[in-house]
Amino acid sequence: MSDAVARLALERVDHRFKGLPPDAEGRTVGELAAERRSLFTGGFTTPVLVLSAEALDHNLRVMERWSAEHGLAFAPHGKTSMAPQLFERQIAHGAWGITAANIAQVRVYRAFGIRRIFLANEVVDAAALRWLAGELTAHPDVQLILYVDSLRGVELMDEALRTGEFARPLDVVVELGVPGGRTGARTEAECEAVADAVAASDTLRLVGVACYEAEVPDANAERVGAWLRRLVALAAAFDKAGRFAGVEEIVVSAGGSSWFDVVGEVFAELPALSAPVLKLLRSGAYVTHDDGQYRRKTPFNRLAGEGELRPAFRLWAQVVSRPEPGQAFLNAGKRDAPYDLGLPEVQLVRSARDGAVRRASGMTITALADQHAFVALGEGAELEVGDWVGLGLSHPCTTFDKWQLIPLVTGDGTVTEFVRTFF
16 A cells, blocks of 8 residues: 555645645645644644644554453444545555445555455446456455345346456455344244345355444444344354355454443454455454443443554634624534534633643533534633633544544644545
8 A cells, every 4th residue: 555655645735625724735745744833833724623643643552452451353344434544544554455435445445555445345347346356357366355245236236246247256245233223034944045145146256244233223342242243143053054165264254342341241252164254353443432322332441451442533623703601603514524423512611822732621512503603601710712712522434534634643733744535
């Protein structure tokens, strides 16, 4: 990936990128990064989203160590960031490959040279399927695995692939789905029928099973564990029935960002099968963590002594209005901050008078408009027009997709790099 990622530094800075210094227009991204400007005094405009260099590095190391200690291969979900620079770092920190949700994401991955891709969806678009098969034919070193969950899906996949001359079948895993949840065959019998349909096709090859355990209703460790044991039992039953005959490696995959501890525990119970097993974890939100949803739900809250994740995002906005007592307005809103899993959290204030930074107190965001945040101020809360306000955010997936170029900053506010996203 390194050459393709390195070329990102050659992109010119212009009006497309929010928050960057206006006087940087025309410089390359690499040239601007080399100037090591201060986020606060280097001409950056608000609102501006930044990533903590220290928190990012910490999170990469933590999940690399944790997954290795629990015998899990790791294919973090790339939809979280859609940032090839972060994919490169994740792979450098031991990731087997990167998970995708759709064909558009796979095309981005391939453009940046990712060779192992887990596509966690059933693809029934003929053009997409033929592109995938053509990519595998043209690049024998590329490994791609995708879902199947229905007889009709297998039929459509086979029809699309039989119209071309491709070097190898597509590797698929049967998805076991949760009743009332999202995708996936609902029963083991349905999974067997889908597997039989795959076996009858020359264009597909069954290599494993998968699920998404976060869809379990009223999820807790016991219910999630029981569901994952059904997946493990399905893998063992498929293997006993000879469904994986000739497969070099059997894939068993699960793992969002809320229950990867239970995934590790249950996957450790998987009995020996007829071929080596790739126990593939797909958690993606860990790379930046957050100050809301995942701060509350991370398994590290239950894993005493096994590590912690640190929030890497901060959105800096500016106070642009104090029209009434107890009310302030910031110049960041729904176009800049996520709000689907909780409103931003006011954390820091940087004085416009002297640059002093203090912890925020008595300040709560109560609503977001398109371009404004409504801040309720408690008694004694000090906030002036012009002050910069640092916000903690909830939900990495809907943070990244609002920003095309994100400064990476060190603890003292020095901008050292820019992370490019592709949504």
